Amino acid sequence: MTADRTGPVVRTPHGAVQGRYEQGIAVFRGIPYGAPPFGPRRFRPPEPPEPWDGVRDTRAFGPTAPKPPYSEAFAQYLSDPVIPGDDCLNLNVWTPHPGPGARLPVLVWLHGGALTRGSSAVPVYDGRTFARDGVVCVSVNYRLGAEGYGLFPDAPPNPGLRDQLAALRWVHETIGAFGGDPDRITLCGQSAGAISAGVLLAAPQTRGMIRRAILQSGAPEVSDRDKVRRMVRRMAARLKIPATAEAFATVDRELLLRTQVEVGRLSSPVLGGPAFGIVVDGDLVPRDPLKALIDGDGGRGVDLLMGWTRDEYRLWLVPGGLVERVDRLGPVALAGAMARCHCGHEVIRGYRTLHPDAGTAETVGQLVTDHLLRVPLHRLADTRLGSRHLYEFAWPSLLPGLGACHALELGFVFDSGDVPESKKLAGEGAPQELGDAMHGAWVRFVTTGDPGWQAWDASHPVRIFGDGMPYTDYGPRDAEVALWSTAPATPEPPSSAQIRAPGAELAAAVRRLRRSVAARRH
Numbered sequence: 001m002t003a004d005r006t007g008p009v010v011r012t013p014h015g016a017v018q019g020r021y022e023q024g025i026a027v028f029r030g031i032p033y034g035a036p037p038f039g040p041r042r043f044r045p046p047e048p049p050e051p052w053d054g055v056r057d058t059r060a061f062g063p064t065a066p067k068p069p070y071s072e073a074f075a076q077y078l079s080d081p082v083i084p085g086d087d088c089l090n091l092n093v094w095t096p097h098p099g100p101g102a103r104l105p106v107l108v109w110l111h112g113g114a115l116t117r118g119s120s121a122v123p124v125y126d127g128r129t130f131a132r133d134g135v136v137c138v139s140v141n142y143r144l145g146a147e148g149y150g151l152f153p154d155a156p157p158n159p160g161l162r163d164q165l166a167a168l169r170w171v172h173e174t175i176g177a178f179g180g181d182p183d184r185i186t187l188c189g190q191s192a193g194a195i196s197a198g199v200l201l202a203a204p205q206t207r208g209m210i211r212r213a214i215l216q217s218g219a220p221e222v223s224d225r226d227k228v229r230r231m232v233r234r235m236a237a238r239l240k241i242p243a244t245a246e247a248f249a250t251v252d253r254e255l256l257l258r259t260q261v262e263v264g265r266l267s268s269p270v271l272g273g274p275a276f277g278i279v280v281d282g283d284l285v286p287r288d289p290l291k292a293l294i295d296g297d298g299g300r301g302v303d304l305l306m307g308w309t310r311d312e313y314r315l316w317l318v319p320g321g322l323v324e325r326v327d328r329l330g331p332v333a334l335a336g337a338m339a340r341c342h343c344g345h346e347v348i349r350g351y352r353t354l355h356p357d358a359g360t361a362e363t364v365g366q367l368v369t370d371h372l373l374r375v376p377l378h379r380l381a382d383t384r385l386g387s388r389h390l391y392e393f394a395w396p397s398l399l400p401g402l403g404a405c406h407a408l409e410l411g412f413v414f415d416s417g418d419v420p421e422s423k424k425l426a427g428e429g430a431p432q433e434l435g436d437a438m439h440g441a442w443v444r445f446v447t448t449g450d451p452g453w454q455a456w457d458a459s460h461p462v463r464i465f466g467d468g469m470p471y472t473d474y475g476p477r478d479a480e481v482a483l484w485s486t487a488p489a490t491p492e493p494p495s496s497a498q499i500r501a502p503g504a505e506l507a508a509a510v511r512r513l514r515r516s517v518a519a520r521r522h
Contacts, residue, residue, distance in 0.1 A: 008098040010177050015052040020059045025131045026098035030062025033170040034089030034163060037143055043155045043245040046089055046166045062090035064119040065144045068257045073319035079421040081121045091167055092120055094127035094137040097179035105447045106180040108171055109139040110164060112191030115276050116145045124422050129415040133443045136180035140167040145260050149276035151228040155245035157281040164196055165205060172209045186212040186446045190410060194218025199278050202289035202298035212303040212449055217312060217406055219376035220289035223277025231276055234263040269316050269368060290376055294383045303449040307391035308373045311403035313365025318401045326361040337364040341371035350483040370480050378481045381456045387449050388456040394466030395434055398427025415439035437470050
């Protein structure tokens with residue numbers, strides 16, 4: 001617990017912490033913002049950490065939340081270090097001025113990973129570059145999977161989301177001691193982290209804590225409670241225990257993770273299936289967060305930067321050759337995507353007209369991407385008051401088949417393209433100029449609310465980060481998004497003639513496709 005007094009020391013509400021200087025930046029890792037969420041605290045809302053005496057050594061990353069490893073197919077592209085230990089409710093701070101008075105803008109980072117994987121220790125998320133450019137960067141660990149998002153009759157929902165709220169409160173109350181300005185906090189996340197950031201932005205408990213928000217490849221959403229319950233019940237059936245928090249708390253963590261992986265094999269972003277997710281709970285999430293932001297008081301006055309990658313779906317399908325498999329399934333895959341996206345044949349026909357050369361996998365992938373990301377982000381941009389900026393990341397990976405896939409932009413946002421973990425997804429030789437442009441835009445937004453291009457208005461400006469210099473396009477996805485506005489609210493299910501397969505055969509084929517996806521998914 002006692003540090004060696006050679007690095008910067010900052011006092012927090014629970015005790016003093018010592019970090020170290022790295023290339024002129026003060027770095028504090030593994031600072032507890034909550035007590036270990038195990039034993040009697042398992043599946044419960046987070047509690048404050050126990051105060052400590054002396055100076056706590058925070059020079060190394062703290063424990064990561066329990067999580068399963070990526071499958072072999074995804075591990076070749078994505079890194080996810082595991083650090084054992086119970087004290088997994090921790091965060092990291094990078095600051096150029098570790099002391100009160102500097103009042104620098106603050107970026108709070110929520111990692112992605114489908115709410116089942118990921119951590120703040122991924123090297124791509126090194127906050128040093130933001131601190132180098134005058135921003136205090138904070139990255140957060142939170143509970144995952146069944147531990148963080150299981151839905152039980154005897155425990156409050158969304159403990160993982162409540163962890164994030166506890167971390168945000170810690171930042172708001174404490175970051176001034178690390179040189180940050182609590183009135184200039186930007187909440188930023190990617191994928192599941194962006195979904196979480198959007199939900200928190202709409203939460204009544206965060207009013208006054210968030211000045212700006214960045215949503216990368218994730219829109220505010222909640223999961224159907226029955227879908228999450230099915231995940232818990234199937235795990236309980238395999239474990240031969242009641243589907244209660246009390247019973248789950250008796251299960252060994254590793255066994256719980258293995259069971260979670262087995263039950264979650266039928267889950268995928270493309271075709272759905274049982275999965276963990278944030279649910280409406282009447283408290284932290286009183287209603288659908290997207291609706292709360294669009295027509296309620298949620299997030300009023302908060303600047304927004306939002307966007308997606310051009311080929312999000314390729315990270316979901318390329319590992320294991322699933323693009324070819326989906327192409328071979330043809331109309332069966334299209335029917336599954338229609339069911340996943342709750343859309344009818346007129347939307348499919350529209351996509352075919354707009355992209356006549358696209359194969360089935362590309363059509364399915366873009367359909368799901370629009371359903372999950374582009375359409376809700378367009379809706380949010382169109383109806384929000386105040387500053388909104390949109391972007392599209394379009395630079396294709398140098399690795400075969402990935403294109404501008406999900407998560408590829410992260411090495412450019414953090415200007416960490418030189419670390420091996422970024423090269424696993426981008427390949428060797430990614431352009432530093434693109435990292436300079438994208439990271440610089442994020443720094444400007446966190447600092448001023450203006451990333452450097454035209455704010456959203458009736459002309460629908462979108463900044464394109466691709467090959468060459470970034471440029472602004474106007475309405476580049478309007479045609480696809482417009483298809484959804486004309487679709488019926490409750491589309492008719494696909495007929496046998498239209499999908500060329502009777503209902504039972506379709507259901508079996510969709511199940512086979514889900515299993516094929518799940519066998520290779522992360």
